[in-house]
Amino acid sequence: MYKSRKAASLLLAGVMTVTLLAGCGSNGDKEKGNTTGAGAGAAANVNKEGFPIVNEKLTLTLMAPDIGIQNWNDMPVMDEMEKLTGIKFEYLNAPRDSFDTKKNLVFASGDYPNVLFGAKLTQAEELNYGGQGILIPLEDLIDEYAPNVKKLLEAYPDIRKSITAPDGHIYSLPRFDLNQPWYRNPLWYNGDFLKALDIKKIPETTEELYTYLKRVKEEDPNGNGQKDEIPLASSSKMRDLRTWILGAFGAYEEEIYVDDKDVVHYTPMEEPYKAYLEYMNRLWSEELLDHESFSQTDDQKKAKAKNNQVGLFSEWHAYFTLGGEPDTEDVLFSPVKSDMVAAPAIAKNRGYSTGAFAITSSNKAPEASMRWVDYLYSYDGAMLFDKGPEGTLWKYTDKASMTKEWLPVPGGGDREEYRSTLTPNYGIAAPMVISDDLTKGLKTEFDEWVAKENKEKLLDRGARVPFPALFLTAEESAEVTKLRSDLSTYVMQMEAKFITGQDSISGWDKYVGTIKKMGGERMAAIYQTAYDRWKTS
Known part of the structure; x- marks a missing residue:
């Protein structure tokens, strides 16, 4: 017999209109091929461990695709990251559907954002703009300022091979998705x-x-x-x-x-x-x-x-x-x-997607930028970006074992729809690591059934x-x-x-x-x- 079904509740809001700023580099640096930022001064402002990341507050520009649900300035996850790290971002978003066009225009303009986030850079783009010095090499920064990324690349050497260009450089970080088998x-x-x-x-x-x-x-x-x-x-x-x-x-x-x-x-x-x-x-x-x-x-x-x-x-x-x-x-x-x-x-799914995060030659603080994104490849950082701040949609029942439970959705409504207002990790390939640890205690019977299937x-x-x-x-x-x-x-x-x-x-x-x-x-x-x-x- 026919079984009645309610309409699916997850609907994307209309795409917001976003204007790309003419000058993306917050510090006005137009030099090409700058791979060390401001040198010793920038590095001296960075704490290699713990938080905040910088001793003196830092403002950088970030370009990313936007799906038009929530202004990134109002996202609690980005507010939490600013409080935690001391790094503030000015957001240079473009609608997801037209992002590739905007990205190409920005590369052609000579005015580059300090970092590219969730940009799905193709390997041809990385080779082209990396070769021109617009995207800076990341391998030394990974070794010194990104212990979480370094650990993942050591655990998955094939992924490191896949993100290393023929010239030997790494120009972008991938998104790791370690628990999704579907191609x-x-x-x-x-x-x-x-x-x-x-x-x-x-x-x-x-x-x-x-x-x-x-x-x-x-x-x-x-x-x-x-x-x-x-x-x-x-x-x-x-x-x-x-x-x-x-x-x-x-x-x-x-x-x-x-x-x-x-x-x-x-x-x-x-x-x-x-x-x-x-x-x-x-x-x-x-x-x-x-x-x-x-x-x-x-x-x-x-x-x-x-x-x-x-x-x-x-x-x-x-x-x-x-x-x-x-x-x-x-x-x-x-x-x-x-x-x-x-x-x-x-x-089977590769387990990663390339081109999720890159640093450009306009960035005066590449060391701080690398430390900032490295947090997303830790369990705590991934948890923040995937589910939002603790106490909003979820809480720990046993933090030592990473076991969690869902909380009621504020104001009622659909959990996923509400999550989309908390974090940029919704509808785009954010640079981070997705693993089973993030859903420990949160999986429904349906989730467990799908995993078994x-x-x-x-x-x-x-x-x-x-x-x-x-x-x-x-x-x-x-x-x-x-x-x-x-x-x-x-x-x-x-x-x-x-x-x-x-x-x-x-x-x-x-x-x-x-x-x-x-x-x-x-x-x-x-x-x-x-x-x-x-x-x-």
Whole structure:
């Protein structure tokens, strides 16, 4: 029977309008390549241990993306950091959706903020602006002023390799996410449909998945007497489905991945991708895949799901799409396998994202800036940035064991919505470390269930990282950018044509020939060279 669901409560507020200041450097320093700040004077003002960080109060500028919910000047977390450290920031925010454009304009202007926070700097940007001296090297500062970062990089040497540029320098700090296995949002089964169809065991193969989708279409699991069910839906031109379905045929990623023998593959020209296209065309031709998947917005897909029409979909948690409260009846997808492979290829999250924090040449106090951000990589600092100050949304029940409990949300309402007003670690990749310690005592039964599902369906089944984040040389990066601009457009166009039947898969050999002419093999060769360099570094 149809189970009513309340609308999801988590809504983002409108994006605030923020003006970037013309002069980002608070001290007016326009020198390029300054990697030591004000020298001995700046360093002498810094305490290497304890708080405050500086003996004399310091004001710096910080540029970051903003999601438009709370003015950073009014965020309790940033107030706490100022009181604790003695460092005040002037915020040069830009809306998240247009941040990359603003970031590029600032780099081109010659007026740089002292630090970049949550900026998602690409490795090409780091190599470019680091080479110009706009971003300063961080490795010496890490050794001397960032014990928490240093400890993490020693514990995860592959991450240190991935954030080290070919010139040997580290130009940005990553965000560590040590407890999130998902490579992309997982897929979820509509629990109402599973119950209505009396399905006790979810699909394990592509054929069993096909059978489930067929039953959704034909057996009226929403019970309204109409054939309005949509077995499988996408809202991002297959991106939210592609990795999970590709895995059934042995490919870990949609573009570049490395196999167990350290061989790099350019996926769109290989047999697993062809099999994926054939399977998705089969679903399309039998109307098991939503025919609006290449055009609809995420909100449009969610509207169908909230109307109890969609059987399988991508989302962080199912109830974010279906509405209502967390529900263990909506079952996490277990990667399926085809006859081509003995087991599905399951892509695992890298455990970090690059480009989260950088210091520019305008910064007169890089030592203090490094100590400030290093606190976010400690347990206490991460706890502050992730959950807000103690006593607002949470409190310790046993600090020695890091055990905590939730407090009532001030004024009532949704906890996550309220948290978004406390901290900048909401909707952006803030530089910090996320670990299980942060949620000790705070996990709900639903959280524990999701963790168990992740372990059994992903981690215990050999999930691994498809390809490490790594630097290309400037020459490699330029060549890849040129190749990808044409290849990506062609591959996406042909994917849509093959899936929708506009072009027959019988034209596969011609398609592969075109990709080879456009440089598909060269893409694989460039990444193979980069991977081999990373592997031995």
